[in-house]
Amino acid sequence: MTENKKTIKTKMEETEDGSVLFNVPFPTELTEETLASLKKMGPILVKDPYAITYLHSYGQDSPWFAGLSNKVLLGSRDPETGYTYATPRGHAMHTGQETDWIVLPQEGKIHTFTVCHFGSETFLPETPYILVQVEFEGADTLLLGRLIGLDPNEASLDWIGMKVQAKFRRLSKFKPTDVYFVPTEG
Amino acid sequence: MRAVYAVSGGVSKFAKARPDKTFPALVKEAYDYMLADVGLEHPQFYELVDGSVVSYFSDHFARQLMAGIMVQDYLGLLPKPSHRVEGGGATGGICFQEAYKSVASGDMDVALAMGFESMSHVNTWKGNEFIALASDTSFDYPVGGFYSGYYAMMVTRHMKEFGTTVEQLAHVSVKNHMNAYYNPYSQKRRKLTIQDVRDAPMVAWPLTRLDICVMSDGAAVVLLASEDGLAKLEKAAGRRLPHVKVAAIGRGTDAMRMADRPHQSYDDFYRYNALPNEMDADSKAYYKALWEKGFRYPGVHSFRAGRMASKQAYQRAGITRPAQEIDFVELHDAYTSSEIQTYEDMGLCRYGEGGPFAASGKAFLPNVDYGLDLPEPSQVPVNPSGGLIACGHPVGATGLMQAVFAIWQLQHRIKDHFGNDTLQVPHAKRGAIHSHAGTGTYVTVSILEREA
Numbered sequence: 001m002t003e004n005k006k007t008i009k010t011k012m013e014e015t016e017d018g019s020v021l022f023n024v025p026f027p028t029e030l031t032e033e034t035l036a037s038l039k040k041m042g043p044i045l046v047k048d049p050y051a052i053t054y055l056h057s058y059g060q061d062s063p064w065f066a067g068l069s070n071k072v073l074l075g076s077r078d079p080e081t082g083y084t085y086a087t088p089r090g091h092a093m094h095t096g097q098e099t100d101w102i103v104l105p106q107e108g109k110i111h112t113f114t115v116c117h118f119g120s121e122t123f124l125p126e127t128p129y130i131l132v133q134v135e136f137e138g139a140d141t142l143l144l145g146r147l148i149g150l151d152p153n154e155a156s157l158d159w160i161g162m163k164v165q166a167k168f169r170r171l172s173k174f175k176p177t178d179v180y181f182v183p184t185e186g
Numbered sequence: 187m188r189a190v191y192a193v194s195g196g197v198s199k200f201a202k203a204r205p206d207k208t209f210p211a212l213v214k215e216a217y218d219y220m221l222a223d224v225g226l227e228h229p230q231f232y233e234l235v236d237g238s239v240v241s242y243f244s245d246h247f248a249r250q251l252m253a254g255i256m257v258q259d260y261l262g263l264l265p266k267p268s269h270r271v272e273g274g275g276a277t278g279g280i281c282f283q284e285a286y287k288s289v290a291s292g293d294m295d296v297a298l299a300m301g302f303e304s305m306s307h308v309n310t311w312k313g314n315e316f317i318a319l320a321s322d323t324s325f326d327y328p329v330g331g332f333y334s335g336y337y338a339m340m341v342t343r344h345m346k347e348f349g350t351t352v353e354q355l356a357h358v359s360v361k362n363h364m365n366a367y368y369n370p371y372s373q374k375r376r377k378l379t380i381q382d383v384r385d386a387p388m389v390a391w392p393l394t395r396l397d398i399c400v401m402s403d404g405a406a407v408v409l410l411a412s413e414d415g416l417a418k419l420e421k422a423a424g425r426r427l428p429h430v431k432v433a434a435i436g437r438g439t440d441a442m443r444m445a446d447r448p449h450q451s452y453d454d455f456y457r458y459n460a461l462p463n464e465m466d467a468d469s470k471a472y473y474k475a476l477w478e479k480g481f482r483y484p485g486v487h488s489f490r491a492g493r494m495a496s497k498q499a500y501q502r503a504g505i506t507r508p509a510q511e512i513d514f515v516e517l518h519d520a521y522t523s524s525e526i527q528t529y530e531d532m533g534l535c536r537y538g539e540g541g542p543f544a545a546s547g548k549a550f551l552p553n554v555d556y557g558l559d560l561p562e563p564s565q566v567p568v569n570p571s572g573g574l575i576a577c578g579h580p581v582g583a584t585g586l587m588q589a590v591f592a593i594w595q596l597q598h599r600i601k602d603h604f605g606n607d608t609l610q611v612p613h614a615k616r617g618a619i620h621s622h623a624g625t626g627t628y629v630t631v632s633i634l635e636r637e638a
Contacts, residue, residue, distance in 0.1 A: 014309075016309065042205075042206070043205040043206055043207075045205055048249075050249065056323070056324075058324055061324060061325075085446065086445065087325055087443055087445045087446060089446070093441070093446070093448075111343065111486070112339045112340070112342045112343035112346070112486055113339060113342055114335050114338035114339045114342055114390045114391050115338075115388075115390065115391040116330060116332050116334070116335045116338075116389075116390045117387070117388045117389055117390065117391070118311070118314075118332070118334070118389050118390070119311070119314065119330060119331075119332040119335070120311060120312075120314040120315035120317075120318045120330075120331050120332050121309070121311040121312045121314070121315045122315055122331075123330050123331070123332065124311050126330070129330055131329065131330055131335050131339060132339075133339055133343075133444070133445055133486060140448075140449065141445055141446050141447075141448075141449075142444075142445035142446075142486070143445055144325065144326055144329050144443070144444070144445050145329060146329060146330060155391040155392070157342065157345055157346050160342070160343070160346045175328045176324070176325050176326075176328050176329050177328060177329055
């Protein structure tokens with residue numbers, strides 16, 4: 001596999017601070033000719049910030065987050081078939097039954113992974129970071145999580161199948177990243 | 187259901203940013219192109235058109251609710267019926283199918299499907315954030331929401347299970363960029379080598395920047411009509427374009443969260459998901475061996491929604507051997523890896539064979555020199571236009587762009603629109619278009635056929 005080459009940047013970074021502008025060029029005299037020339041005018045772009053605070057409810061999934069803050073990894077089980085979800089869901093996909101909460105093991109295996117060298121704006125400062133889908137004994141579906149403790153620059157298909165251990169943030173943020181995974185020692 | 191004709195279409199130039207125009211004016215560009223192609227002026231067309239469906243993906247990118255009606259309004263189509271549809275990356279494909287249904291059902295004789303996206307109003311990384319909001323915001327997005335990361339996880343598993351290689355992925359990038367070289371509407375017209383693709387900056391291992399489509403501003407418009415509607419259009423225009431029929435549509439869905447996708451048994455795969463061309467003893471033995479090795483369906487490596495959309499569309503169109511019976515495919519190659527996964531979903535090859543299929547030459551055009559050593563001749567060119575990877579992906583327009591390119595292919599008029607016929611699939615009679623959302627959550631497949 002070809003690794004990333006180190007290259008010297010030849011492009012200045014674009015930023016959005018810009019300048020405050022209170023006037024733009026415009027014909028001083030409005031004639032048929034200058035009015036027609038307005039069709040050739042370039043576009044005006046204005047900076048328009050937009051910020052929102054949501055009160056996002058985890059609804060019926062809330063106990064899963066409460067579990068994380070108490071170092072418990074919960075899953076959901078279909079009472080009828082025993083089909084088990086490693087990512088919780090309130091009602092089962094196949095029977096439509098309300099699921100029951102169960103405790104998942106804290107050790108699993110990497111089902112698949114990636115290393116994000118870029119990301120959404122929110123996560124850009126955290127790159128490179130490793131995402132994993134974890135499989136658990138007794139669960140039929142997977143759980144998405146962060147993995148730390150492996151070198152992101154040494155990504156390898158051999159990571160698939162590796163045993164991983166759940167760890168929990170001591171200071172909960174009530175985000176799914178309150179649980180994360182590290183390779184099982186030994 | 188009534189017969190539906192895909193009469194004509196238009197696309198705006200796709201570009202990283204189109205600050206020169208607002209989104210309704212961008213759609214107008216595609217609409218005017220379509221009108222000129224049909225040979226009608228707006229006032230004449232207004233008398234004939236019954237309504238529209240308008241698509242755009244993201245309210246966040248648009249930062250304008252009810253943007254659909256603003257298109258209808260700007261184009262001068264008031265007070266005729268219209269509505270907006272949305273379905274992630276498949277928004278354009280869904281728009282096409284909803285307009286199809288309007289005609290097939292008898293509700294309209296002449297219907298417009300119009301789509302756009304303006305993605306340049308925020309920077310790339312904020313744009314990635316907006317796109318990642320199309321993943322579960324309780325469980326997926328906060329972990330590091332990034333669509334390239336999601337797709338990278340799928341292909342990593344694909345590589346592990348089937349031995350798919352990054353060089354096979356890179357074949358798709360070389361092909362689609364090279365095709366786009368001859369398509370003046372495309373955003374990235376580049377002659378690349380496998381090494382160029384691998385040397386590009388790593389985005390989400392193992393996908394590099396050249397394995398991934400780009401964000402775009404753009405619009406596309408498709409004109410659909412019933413038999414009566416087509417006759418009325420032709421009478422008014424005093425001319426006739428080669429007839430292209432929408433032979434069938436199909437659609438499928440799967441779990442929003444990739445983690446929730448089932449891991450089904452061999453029996454269930456054959457009960458629910460297998461295609462007619464997989465019913466032979468050889469295929470059954472092949473799949474039996476895969477299951478014995480631990481393959482489960484769809485898992486994270488395969489798109490059940492794409493399979494079910496194909497299965498439904500093929501059944502309705504009477505297709506039993508897709509690789510032999512379809513002349514070209516315009517599919518949703520947001521990633522080189524998803525093109526490979528989609529070969530399998532659409533039955534162009536079996537599950538697990540997408541990598542070798544990509545490098546075989548079968549999906550390449552016969553008349554283009556790719557600078558690659560391809561062992562097999564062209565069989566079913568995939569993304570002859572250059573696909574999303576090279577044309578760009580203005581989400582709400584993308585599925586319609588594919589329809590426009592497919593119409594031009596089937597009318598044998600690529601030269602009229604591209605200025606050269608390098609990308610014309612010789613004797614194209616039947617094409618498939620494929621639009622795909624999320625991590626494979628909504629997928630549409632539509633079959634278009636040239637009328638004899």
